[in-house]
Amino acid sequence: MTSRPFTVGIIQDSASSDARATLDQAIAHVREAAALGAQIICLKELFNAPYFCKSQHCERFDIAEPIPGPTTDVMQKLARELDVVLVVPLFEKQAMGVYRNSAAIIDADGSLLGVYRKMHIPDDPLFNEKYYFAPGDTAHDDRIDRIGEVAKQASGFRVWKTKYANIGVLICWDQWYPEAARITSLLGADILFYPTAIGWHPDEKSEFGAAQVDAWRTIQRSHAIANGVYVASPNRIGHEDDEPGTRGIEFFGHSFIADPFGRLLADAPNTDEAILIARCDPKVIEETRRNWPFLRDRRIDAYAPILSRYLGA
Numbered sequence: 001m002t003s004r005p006f007t008v009g010i011i012q013d014s015a016s017s018d019a020r021a022t023l024d025q026a027i028a029h030v031r032e033a034a035a036l037g038a039q040i041i042c043l044k045e046l047f048n049a050p051y052f053c054k055s056q057h058c059e060r061f062d063i064a065e066p067i068p069g070p071t072t073d074v075m076q077k078l079a080r081e082l083d084v085v086l087v088v089p090l091f092e093k094q095a096m097g098v099y100r101n102s103a104a105i106i107d108a109d110g111s112l113l114g115v116y117r118k119m120h121i122p123d124d125p126l127f128n129e130k131y132y133f134a135p136g137d138t139a140h141d142d143r144i145d146r147i148g149e150v151a152k153q154a155s156g157f158r159v160w161k162t163k164y165a166n167i168g169v170l171i172c173w174d175q176w177y178p179e180a181a182r183i184t185s186l187l188g189a190d191i192l193f194y195p196t197a198i199g200w201h202p203d204e205k206s207e208f209g210a211a212q213v214d215a216w217r218t219i220q221r222s223h224a225i226a227n228g229v230y231v232a233s234p235n236r237i238g239h240e241d242d243e244p245g246t247r248g249i250e251f252f253g254h255s256f257i258a259d260p261f262g263r264l265l266a267d268a269p270n271t272d273e274a275i276l277i278a279r280c281d282p283k284v285i286e287e288t289r290r291n292w293p294f295l296r297d298r299r300i301d302a303y304a305p306i307l308s309r310y311l312g313a
Contacts, residue, residue, distance in 0.1 A: 002190045005281040006164040009038025012255040012274040014238030015050050022048050034082040036277045039164040042087035044236045045172050045197040054126045054242035064093035067115050072104045080110030085162040087169055089195040101133040108163040118171040119156045126249050159187040172196045175220050185227035194233040199251035213254050221262040228260040228289040230280045237271045260288040
């Protein structure tokens with residue numbers, strides 16, 4: 001765990017089909033967040049393009065790029081210039097025919113620490129992600145290092161030790177799964193970042209809109225409470241059309257940063273563009289876990305059934 005306080009910035013904004021303009025906008029927002037004191041800054045899911053998964057079109061694979069690649073090269077230079085850690089979510093081309101919904105983790109010296117690849121991939125109307133993305137891998141890494149020791153097992157859930165804090169990164173649909181939050185917290189994360197692209201189907205907004213936003217915030221605040229960690233969730237905004245007749249998606253914003261007690265440290269109350277800044281003190285993690293020792297009291301001897309998809313009749 002980190003011992004010193006750190007300051008987090010998350011950016012709630014939109015994206016256009018003009019890739020250069022969208023990247024320039026993100027760079028400007030990162031600079032603004034850094035000027036406000038942010039040391040670790042997270043962009044929204046698939047930050048540098050419209051949310052292209054609303055329908056299935058083979059040519060949209062052309063949006064993808066490798067990591068490292070042109071966008072991460074720019075963001076590495078920016079991180080080094082500003083002395084900030086960046087979480088940069090984008091459409092990754094890992095290999096020919098293998099594409100991921102990923103986030104590059106860049107340390108304050110500009111080094112690329114690694115890549116998180118979204119583990120849970122949805123398939124819903126206007127969220128056709130299984131067509132575009134392979135899920136993150138969980139294979140064990142049994143390569144032998146130069147002194148002959150077997151490398152540690154590696155799974156899709158990771159924590160990165162950055163200059164300012166130990167950070168976990170999960171992406172959008174991952175936020176509904178307590179297992180993902182628990183494992184990443186057990187790996188030593190001080191904070192969980194959830195870059196997101198979630199919104200309303202216009203036909204559903206009047207009936208379900210408020211409840212959907214409340215559920216989205218509640219599940220992530222519960223991860224903060226259950227694990228005694230900070231949580232930061234930047235969401236996309238703006239209405240994006242797609243196929244005729246679908247009316248597109250209205251991304252609902254409402255980004256927020258919560259402390260280990262689930263209290264909101266910063267929040268965007270609507271769908272306006274916003275840069276949220278919050279100071280996170282590891283002492284609050286310690287204090288919360290001492291008073292609510294959920295990690296201490298876990299019955300790890302009794303949890304084997306969770307490996308089954310369903311246990312009912």
